[in-house]
Amino acid sequence: MTTTFLLIDLPLILEKFVLILVVVMASLGIAMYTTFAERKVAAILQDRRGPNRAGPFGILQPLADGMKLFFKEEIIPNFSSKALFVLGPGLAMLTAIMTSAVIPWGDKVHFFNRDISLQIADINIGILYIFGVLSLGVYGIMIGSWASNNKFSLLGGLRAASQIISYELAMGISLIALLMITGTLSLKEMVVQQQNGYWNIVLQPLGFIIFLVCSFAECNRTPFDLPEAENELIGGYHTEYSSMKLGFYLFSEYINMFISSVVMSTLFFGGYDVPFFDEAAHADWGNWLALIGIAALMIKAVCFIFLFMWVRWTIPRFRYDQLMHLGWRVLIPLALFNMLVTGGVILYFFNK
Amino acid sequence: MQALTNRVKEVDRKPLSFMEKMYLPAILKGMFITFSHIFKKKPTINYPEKTRPFSPVFRGMQILNRDEEGRENCTACGLCAVACPAEAITMEAAERQAGEEHLYREEKYAAKYEINMLRCIFCGLCEEACPKDAIYLSESFAPADYQRKQFVYNKSELLIPNPKEDPEAYKKALGNRAKPTTNA
Numbered sequence: 244m245t246t247t248f249l250l251i252d253l254p255l256i257l258e259k260f261v262l263i264l265v266v267v268m269a270s271l272g273i274a275m276y277t278t279f280a281e282r283k284v285a286a287i288l289q290d291r292r293g294p295n296r297a298g299p300f301g302i303l304q305p306l307a308d309g310m311k312l313f314f315k316e317e318i319i320p321n322f323s324s325k326a327l328f329v330l331g332p333g334l335a336m337l338t339a340i341m342t343s344a345v346i347p348w349g350d351k352v353h354f355f356n357r358d359i360s361l362q363i364a365d366i367n368i369g370i371l372y373i374f375g376v377l378s379l380g381v382y383g384i385m386i387g388s389w390a391s392n393n394k395f396s397l398l399g400g401l402r403a404a405s406q407i408i409s410y411e412l413a414m415g416i417s418l419i420a421l422l423m424i425t426g427t428l429s430l431k432e433m434v435v436q437q438q439n440g441y442w443n444i445v446l447q448p449l450g451f452i453i454f455l456v457c458s459f460a461e462c463n464r465t466p467f468d469l470p471e472a473e474n475e476l477i478g479g480y481h482t483e484y485s486s487m488k489l490g491f492y493l494f495s496e497y498i499n500m501f502i503s504s505v506v507m508s509t510l511f512f513g514g515y516d517v518p519f520f521d522e523a524a525h526a527d528w529g530n531w532l533a534l535i536g537i538a539a540l541m542i543k544a545v546c547f548i549f550l551f552m553w554v555r556w557t558i559p560r561f562r563y564d565q566l567m568h569l570g571w572r573v574l575i576p577l578a579l580f581n582m583l584v585t586g587g588v589i590l591y592f593f594n595k
Numbered sequence: 596m597q598a599l600t601n602r603v604k605e606v607d608r609k610p611l612s613f614m615e616k617m618y619l620p621a622i623l624k625g626m627f628i629t630f631s632h633i634f635k636k637k638p639t640i641n642y643p644e645k646t647r648p649f650s651p652v653f654r655g656m657q658i659l660n661r662d663e664e665g666r667e668n669c670t671a672c673g674l675c676a677v678a679c680p681a682e683a684i685t686m687e688a689a690e691r692q693a694g695e696e697h698l699y700r701e702e703k704y705a706a707k708y709e710i711n712m713l714r715c716i717f718c719g720l721c722e723e724a725c726p727k728d729a730i731y732l733s734e735s736f737a738p739a740d741y742q743r744k745q746f747v748y749n750k751s752e753l754l755i756p757n758p759k760e761d762p763e764a765y766k767k768a769l770g771n772r773a774k775p776t777t778n779a
Contacts, residue, residue, distance in 0.1 A: 291639050292637055556629060
């Protein structure tokens with residue numbers, strides 16, 4: 244028993260544990276300030292100022308919002324299924340955070356004579372894992388809407404779920420075209436390839452646009468925010484929720500947004516690659532190189548988050564049938580066409 | 596159908612062109628318009644650091660007036676209480692005693708004078724009804740408070756500062772109602 248215990252690589256477990264802690268805390272913190280940035284960006288785009296009273300320039304506003312949600316009364320409806328009611332927001336939050344496990348946040352750092360790669364799990368099916376977890380995200384919404392024992396919640400949840408699964412298909416097909424080029428599912432490999440060659444946006448512009456539109460739909464952001472709009476109008480899947488459970492649902496949406504931005508910048512914009520910067524020539528900078536990579540990734544993610552908000556406050560939302568029409572009858576043929584053209588080009592030019 | 600006026604515009608019901616059907620060019624145009632709003636001037640005023648100026652006839656909180664020697668003008672005649680449509684003013688009269696000539700102008704004065712700010716609708720009818728120029732509505736408004744009974748303002752809170760003791764505060768509170776000083 245003790246020999247098997249000694250065989251476990253304790254430093255590795257410790258390092259992964261610390262990495263998980265750091266990544267989860269950072270995701271939560273960034274999602275918190277994304278809520279603040281949403282209000283500020285919305286205000287600036289609408290000719291007004293955002294919240295600027297809580298702390299200098301309103302920096303402490305998300306803390307105030309979080310405390311407000313904590314102090315509210317927890318209401319659990321009498322006739323709902325109590326276990327499922329509590330499970331719903333938990334599932335939504337779980338799947339939102341689980342995706343952050345396979346993203347390469349930076350290059351290697353060197354601490355305590357060990358090379359620590361800044362990726363929690365470098366599995367060779369990286370993208371497929373993200374896709375699987377994304378599909379699990381539907382469960383959180385469906386369970387939440389079913390457990391509310393409310394017909395309006397059920398209808399809202401059905402619409403949200405159908406929207407998500409319709410746009411997952413187009414996302415997957417556009418990813419297949421990307422995978423044909425990179426030849427690997429592992430995210431780390433993709434970033435290394437983009438470091439050495441061109442960013443994937445140059446090779447797959449149409450695929451990027453399809454992926455972008457689909458990730459808008461996955462995060463329930465305008466113009467696809469029918470589940471959210473229904474919350475303002477009738478109900479939607481989080482009518483019956485209050486206090487921290489509601490906070491979890493809303494927060495998981497922002498974490499989803501952040502993770503989608505990071506995934507998009509990893510797949511198409513080079514991840515932690517700094518453009519026009521030769522990493523191999525500056526290998527003697529050591530840990531600072533990894534820091535620059537992390538900063539580059541964060542800047543790209545922030546640009547995408549700004550894009551999410553920018554589009555939200557520009558265009559009105561789609562009707563449900565327009566949404567379904569777009570997902571099934573426009574995006575899927577477009578993604579298939581993209582895949583066929585990519586396959587054709589690869590076969591013609593590179594496999595003579 | 597016959598048009599009713601000659602300003603009728605025909606609605607354009609042509610099917611969408613290819614550029615319009617793609618949605619994206621129109622969305623990009625909209626996004627540029629939204630982006631340009633970042634650089635426009637914001638009309639927000641940072642209250643309470645800056646305030647919007649009120650007009651000189653703004654009807655705010657009531658002030659009980661004094662004359663130049665510092666004697667209270669109010670004679671507790673009750674015309675303001677009768678004129679008030681919300682019945683916010685109550686008062687009790689008292690007789691001026693021998694040694695109090697410097698405090699009150701006439702022989703009758705208001706011993707207790709209360710205005711219930713929660714009832715007051717700031718219409719200004721009390722100012723119009725007063726025959727002695729004793730009450731007027733100033734430019735400040737009643738501040739917020741936590742309890743209802745704090746909103747019943749009594750005479751000491753409503754009185755203007757005494758010009759004999761505190762001339763600057765008196766002048767500031769009087770504002771633009773000061774009578775033009777004649778060359779004497």
